[in-house]
Amino acid sequence: MVGLTAAMAVTGLAFSPLSAIADPHPALHATAQANAEPGTPVSTPASGGPHKAYAFKPGAAKAGPAAAKASTKTGGKVTPQLADGADPGNGNDGDGYVANEYDAPMTYKGGEDSAGVMTGPPKVYLVLWGSQWGTQSTNSSGDLVASGDPDGAAPYQQDFFKGLGSSGDGWSAVLTQYCEGIQAGSMQCPANAAHIQYPQAGSVLAGVWLDNSAAAPAAATEPQLGAEAAAAAQHFGNTTEAQNRNVQYVIDSAQGADPDKWKEIGYCAWHDFERTSFGSISYTNMPYQPDVAGCGANWFGENTPRGLLDGYGIIGGHEYAETLTDPNTPGGWTDVTGQEVADKCAWIPKGSNGGLFFENLSTGSFPLQTLWSNTDHLCQSSDPIVTGPTLTLSVMCDRTDTPGQPVDIGAAAADSSGAAVSYSATGLPSGLSINSGTGVISGTSSGTNGWQRITVNATDAGGRTASTGFWENVTGGAGGCNSGPEQLIDPGFENGSADVDHTVMTDAWGPSGYNIITPSSLHAAHSGQWYAWLGQSGSAADDSINTSLNTYPGYRSANFSFWLDTESTNTSGSNPDTLQLIAYSQYDGHELGVVKSWSSQGAQAGYQQQSVDLTPFIQQVGWGTTISLKLVSHETSATPGTAFLIDDASAHEN
Template sequence: MTRLRPGLFRRSRRALLAGLVVAVAGAGFVSPLNASADPHPASDGWVKTADHGWIQVKPGTPLTATAKSAGKDAPHKAVAGKLGASRPAPAAATTKTGGRVTPQLQDGADPGTGDNGDGYVSNQYDLQMTYKGGQESTGVDIGPPKVYLVVWGSQWGTPSTNAAGDVVMSHDADQAVPYQQDFFKGLGSTGDTWSGVLTQYCEGIQAGTIQCPSSAAHIPYPKAGSVFAGVWVDNGAPAPQSATEPQLGAEAAAAAAHFGNTTEAQNRNVQYVIDSPQGTDPDTWRELGYCAWHDFERSSYGQLAYTNMPYLTDVAGCGTNWFGENTPRGRLDGYGIIGGHEYAETLTDPNTPGGWTDATGQEIADKCAWIPYGSNGGLFFENLSTGSFPLQTLWSNEEHLCVGASAGPVHTNPPVVLSTMCDRTDPPNTPVSIPAVAVDNTGSTVSYSATGLPQGLSINAATGVITGSAAATTGYTRITVTATDAAGKSASTGFWEGLFAGGQHGCGAIEQLINPGFENGSADVDHTVMTDSWSPNGYNLVTPSSLHSPHSGSWYAWLGQNTDQDDSITTYVNDYPGYQNESFSFWLDTETTNTTSTPDTLSLVVIDQYTQKPLGTVKTWSSKGAAAGYQQQSVDLTPFLNQVGWGTTLGVQLVAHESGSTPSTAFLIDDASVREY
């Protein structure tokens, strides 16, 4: 959910979380699917976004919310935590030019020059991908994939059309826009073995599953010429010089409105690639050290999957002339390598992190990023009908390898497939809108029916949307939805609808942390192994030590071991537009011998990803009067997210301070969790 950084080629944002369900009491969450009447009709171009509220989208008019300060007065350490992010390949040492900082070497990356044969295997843990259960009723794309290219900002100049029918821009120095169109147009053509690897992944199965049954809804192999769905030149005003995550999400919503994709069904298997112009710094990509990322947002148009695609040739480590061509076309290598990376991860994890990742949070392409050309599982060129494009391999669970062509079959779907539908809760006597989305592999229309609907709810046979106001009853009801095509072929799926006053409204919250229980292990302070998601600042802070006990499993975090520095662990959490509340919980055991009047403390601090500066201290725990044994702690992060805007990535840091000259308090932390509502 991933951001394309070295080792997280992303989010997608991507992505980053798992553990205990913690409800936010009285959160007052209002589902974006709420069907009650409002003064913002979609027919007039209104779309609801988390950061900007209701906006009226006009074709050709970009959103121009003020960019937040990105702290560009000083170089910043590249941060982890963006599931869906493509990291730069191994490159020469960081250099500073024109007040900008090129991406630094990332954890696990060997020094290199970018020469052919120079690189590293991003994933060194040999872990299979597992299914996370689906987020917001989405696990993978189950219908023909569609890509819309958004050329954002007047900096691109004026459009024209070349001999191949591609849109070209007068200020596109390296011709990145037509190259991307040709790549997506060529997918599914003769010679495209790469797309076949993706078909082994599916949804509608139990979380934790590794292999997909034939009856499941798989990612389909694309029909030749069908993937590229259109290009929008949004050049009515300049794109922001440093677009924030919320601004990028809002541009995706503007694109959905422009293309007329205004329902959940229309956006279900769609992704929007947001191309920023040369010289801009979207989401401070240079300072934060990634090449691209993919993400999603809730909106009144349904779930929108989109990619932040900077002007890749601005940074050499993002694939420019990666094979040593030193040609105009070679300069665009990154748009094949990285563009393909983000496309594949959006298909397998569109609503990060609800699709397919491994235990370290890496997605299908992260595991195979930047393996050298000519090596086993390395970069390769694929000849499509529209040209030859460099691609990276993709992880295959079936072969336990990084491959560019599957040795197994290209999987096909049953005649009718029906999207996963999430278990949810809603208040009684309140209007709801719950979409069911089916795909018929012949292109036939389907009709919908449902059983188990509470009194007051009904399903539209043509659209599959369940609407109405349920009666004032309390409890869970099992609803089964069936989609049937003209030939009588059908598919069914079920979900639990809970009717309760107060509490969460809408889909059940999914775990957002990559390694909530620290069970990935590692005692490596250099972060070259699995504890990167928590970034301990000292040796052996994440430990299986028998001197203390975990809350569960074998590993836990032990803060308070040092007096020469404060011990800390830090993780970064994706926060998605359209959500309104976020909780952080963990189990804490405070074991102390401190009898002085000055207690030892544990503080929870939240960090701005752009400036790397604290937004504030959420809460501080003390050794004084601490209860014995593990006690669950829960805090609300919502006020801090409201400072920076939903859609950003928030740093969460636990810091232990020992007041004396020798350690006297062990703050033991385990089974953390982040949930968004």
């Protein structure tokens, strides 16, 4: 899922009908109160974060509506309730419709760090992290088994990934309609675009590593999970951009572990990405799913040892699919609410339209959720396979690099026939060259030519060619890709303020009151129709909106901006009404600091753009975590004296 993205960028699945919406995105995200009972809704100061399963993670995409209600407990067993319906349903349990903004299509966000979707043959590396997994051996199917894996989670996952692409696997075919290298905002892909490839049977699982050299943290943080993904890339010899471009790493935690506080926050898994010296790396945080009943265990009433592992199909498949369609959250495919391809179809009851089902692969039968198909405008378990060009070359981002400093820019081509690829480039600044075998552009440039257009070409053994171009400026800058796609969900508030179980989502901004996000004609929006109006409550209560920003390892700066119109009748110079932007930690909600304050005193009429640097606040908790951002107004009189009008917010990271 997604995530802010994001949302939350990591993206994830939330407890199924055990928890309320909250996620790409990345789903996600938002600060949550600790000690919440697993499987029950938790309070979140803001949405956003890696795409947690609901299917987001903090910062990957925003907390996605997990089409789920709180479960009831009977005799110590958690009994899931049927998913809620939404538009066009009536909102009652079991009405058979999706509660995940069913009618909103997916749109392409333009790519992040040269990645929009994974275009090469899908590859998964499974990492059993920590000595808690015990020692390894091999079973009769050739799977790695671990002595510290009482429920057999590791071989189950291996069989699932080995089986993709076999026995008429229609589920994988749904993903092939999505592509990259097209205009941002597009909803359909032309035939000549670089599509996600249908997997070859037996080829998806690329490697398994039981990393038992030391114990994994009992409650690993997002940066620690990212570090393990980077260690896995090195372990498997994937040390270039091209080698990591179309692979994902699943970081499996052992029984009893609490990675990224999954039990307290209330999600099942999430996916995210990070910048490393090996290029951008996409990875999934996969807790030990049987530890929480709401994450799919015996979801179909089997009450069997194999049924206990249902979550590794439902949720593991969810995160795998979202990593293919949105590897560098939120640069791939999401809808207007920040949900990814799997979020929109999460936890629909088996037997309902678009509901959970069993897919029979050559390696066994696995429970899966459906995936959103833009082509059909439905949640689908199968679709025709869409094929793109045999040879594709990923779009490369425009960059700014520092003169006199080493440059390392990776190109990534994919050939569906498996043929070897060679690279060449034109327009390279003096001092830079491209490695014909790896596609890595390296060297040191004097930076005397300013912006230059560089064209990279790829050629396979069959003589097929592909090319892409990007701009590079080596006259200054910190180095790396220029600002990527918008990190906020609904930055202009145009999704409105209706309840999430009906037509649109509000939890992208967590308004303190129903009318805070409004199309009221009493004031004007900066653009569109909707805006946020803080300062309506007088001194009786502060008004606020809040959202979350997922941050990524390897990034160095973040900026937040919005347009502010301060309309005030408070002329007091000593007791003005105020607006504050406050940053909070994701994990425990503690305040990181007041980013900036505004007041009614001396305010300018009309919308004025405000921009702040979030970097010092992110550095307090470390890149790779999610921070919450809260805009709160305070009125000094019982009669509202100042309207703080906010519109067209934006957040970008570099």
